[in-house]
Amino acid sequence: MEEPIYLEYLRDESEEKEDQKEKRIPSFAMIPYYSLRDGNIEGVMSCKALIDSVEGDKLSNDELMNKKFLFVSSTTMAAFFAMQGGMQTEAATALKNLYISRMDDCKTIESVDELHTIMFLDFTRKVQESKEFIEESEKAEEKGRAKISRSIAQAMEYIRENLHTKLMLKDIGKAVSLSPNYLATRFHEETGTTVQDYVRDQRVAVASTMLKESNYTLTQIATGLGFGSNSHFIKVFREQMKITPKQYRLRYYR
Numbered sequence: 001m002e003e004p005i006y007l008e009y010l011r012d013e014s015e016e017k018e019d020q021k022e023k024r025i026p027s028f029a030m031i032p033y034y035s036l037r038d039g040n041i042e043g044v045m046s047c048k049a050l051i052d053s054v055e056g057d058k059l060s061n062d063e064l065m066n067k068k069f070l071f072v073s074s075t076t077m078a079a080f081f082a083m084q085g086g087m088q089t090e091a092a093t094a095l096k097n098l099y100i101s102r103m104d105d106c107k108t109i110e111s112v113d114e115l116h117t118i119m120f121l122d123f124t125r126k127v128q129e130s131k132e133f134i135e136e137s138e139k140a141e142e143k144g145r146a147k148i149s150r151s152i153a154q155a156m157e158y159i160r161e162n163l164h165t166k167l168m169l170k171d172i173g174k175a176v177s178l179s180p181n182y183l184a185t186r187f188h189e190e191t192g193t194t195v196q197d198y199v200r201d202q203r204v205a206v207a208s209t210m211l212k213e214s215n216y217t218l219t220q221i222a223t224g225l226g227f228g229s230n231s232h233f234i235k236v237f238r239e240q241m242k243i244t245p246k247q248y249r250l251r252y253y254r
Contacts, residue, residue, distance in 0.1 A: 033077055036120065038087040039128030044120060067112045072105050074116060078123045085127035086134050089252070095123065151176045152190045155183060159199055163206060163225050167199050203227065204240045218245050229238040 006041035035043030046238040060066040083089055084173045106112045148156075159167060172195065173183040187195050193237045203225045210221050222233035 014204060018056060023241075032120065033081045036078060036124045036127060037081040039085055039131045041121065041124050041128060043248060044124050048117075064109055064112070066107070067109050068103055071112050071116055072100055075099050075103075075119055078120060082127050087123075087127050087132040088130070091126070092123075095126065107223045110237050148190045149186070151178055152187055155195070155199065156191075159195075163199070165226055167226065169195055179243055200236060200240070204237055207233070207245065208241065208248060211245055212252045218249075221245070 032044055032047050032207060034232040035041075035047070060069060079092040082092045082095075099115065099122075103112060103115055106115060123151055143207050155172055155178075158172055158175045165171075173180045176183070178186070184195055187193075187198070191198065193201070207221050210216055211218075216224070218233065219230055222228075222230050225233075227233035227236065234244055237243075237248070241248060243251070
């Protein structure tokens, strides 16, 4: 049986990230960025000399302009590593653009260097806050999972692995040896949502990821995630995300 495109996409995405991880080669100049990615303020401050001045290749004969070019490059890298550290893409991009805008007002090399230090520490603090938030969320999620029975957990897994099918209540129940009515009642009691809403939310979540990070067409995504038709996909996606799939891709495609 051919593998559903969304499962193929998620598997390929995971393998690609692992390959990229293996190819990264640490260097002395990259240490601050790794500390930023880890939300490690002490680590960043321990190599403060590397962030107090923006250094790099000569890109312009004008010293101030050259410094600004390097600032943009460093800020872009800081945003990239911040996203790797858990900072939301939209937030990291907005912060990057904010500091590049502030840099435009710098009139001296010293002011660019000073802003670079502020920018670097700001990104690091934001990553630290993101990690703390994720950690708290995971603890809450873990606490919530403790209340979910094995059969309902199996039902949730079955749903995630079969988003490309119609996912009828009777079929899910059969897969976990529960009657449709009992499954519906237990699922709502343990998760706080209905089976139908959970299926919808999972489809929209995977669709949004594929719209951002893959080249699959809207039709392929709609069909591959069991929406039935493009019009149904657009309707459901817009209801949940307050934006159409096409608009979402235009805004967030990486």
